Amino acid sequence: MLRLGIDVGGTFIKAGVVDESYAIVHKVSVPTEGDAGYRPVVQNIARVAELAAREAGRSVKDFALVGIGIPGLLNPRTGVVVSAPNLNGWRDVPFLDEIRNLLPAPVRVGNDANCAVVGETLAGAAKGNENVVMLTLGTGVGGGIITDGRLFTGGHGLGAELGHMVLHMDGETCGCGMDGCIEAYCSVTSLVKQTRRAMEADPTSAMHGYAREAGLVDGRTAFECSKMGDKAAAKVVEAYCRYLARSIGSLVTAFRPDVVLIGGGLSNQRAYLMDKLNALLPKYVFASDVIGVPPVIRATLGNDAGTIGAAYLDRM
Ligand SMILES: [Zn+2]
Structure with a gap:
């Protein structure tokens, strides 16, 4: 089954449809629009997920997982983002709860640097x-x-x-x-x-x-x-x-x-x-x-x- 990886940056939100051999088969990105506050960013994340699904000929519910990397300090279990200076200062936002309501697929969140080490260990320089x-x-x-x-x-x-x-x-x-x-x-x-x-x-x-x-x-x-x-x-x-x-x-x-x-x-x-x-x-x-x-x-x-x-x- 396909999965979706989303990388939330200060300027762009990038999404990649990832197959079972860890290859990115389709990429899309939308502006983060972090200046307008927390809510529009959450909406844009949902939008990029739908866009990626549509362009890959699927719908969001077809993804085995939507994983989201956030540049900030967060609890991956509760999904609360404690702080994210690069996202216009998010403080204690219940990110996972809110994004889950917008996406009809299992969702996980992680710190962006942690996502990177997982990616490199599964499919990159540290494989094996x-x-x-x-x-x-x-x-x-x-x-x-x-x-x-x-x-x-x-x-x-x-x-x-x-x-x-x-x-x-x-x-x-x-x-x-x-x-x-x-x-x-x-x-x-x-x-x-x-x-x-x-x-x-x-x-x-x-x-x-x-x-x-x-x-x-x-x-x-x-x-x-x-x-x-x-x-x-x-x-x-x-x-x-x-x-x-x-x-x-x-x-x-x-x-x-x-x-x-x-x-x-x-x-x-x-x-x-x-x-x-x-x-x-x-x-x-x-x-x-x-x-x-x-x-x-x-x-x-x-x-x-x-x-x-x-x-x-x-x-x-
Ligand atoms: Zn320091």
Whole structure:
């Protein structure tokens, strides 16, 4: 039977019809319209489900499951979204109850980063593994954990917020309001901040010319200039790799995954990021000399991971 995975983003709600071999056979999207408040978003989610069903020649009741990934803090069992800053600040909304009333199919909800790790474990880079930790590096740092083949979300489904574990005591301020979070060092947003600082400190750095040509400073600036031999850029990359390797090291010590996945565009930096993480990791993992360390690899499904994982939330 077909399933529907829905990925609710700040700008678009994307839906994918997913078949039994985890392939997305049809995609549609509608604007989120989050500025207008909570209700219109719920209506748009129902609308995208109907649209996807119709375009796939079905109706919503034909789906074995409609799974919905939400960018926020939520209890997957009660379906209450406690907070979702990217959705215009949803607070304590009974999301699952309301969307269930609009959709004539079984519905599950999950955090978007959790949907991504489920998707990658069922059908992507971590396929066949029972223990997986995934970090998605973007505007923030999303985290997901699979232990013994089950999605681990902590008490009330409100844990596993890996990006907000502390890397540095009294460190950089994080978007969440705390100091020193992994996200405040390892997100692409933070990397850009580190890159800008290095540029300000060194007017001779090749990063200035590179950024001028590209029209912006982004997550690639330091990596690409490091490849060209720029010293200031190399320092940024070096520090960033250490922040990330240390973060991964603690997660490996806690969860002992068989594999660590890195999602987001930065994971395409093979030699300058992925290889370095693998080389640094043993230093930062407890008893690595005795039990080794898992490989750190690139997630392969991109945005589809969240769609596939949402559609199969009941599998893990
Ligand atoms: Zn934080």
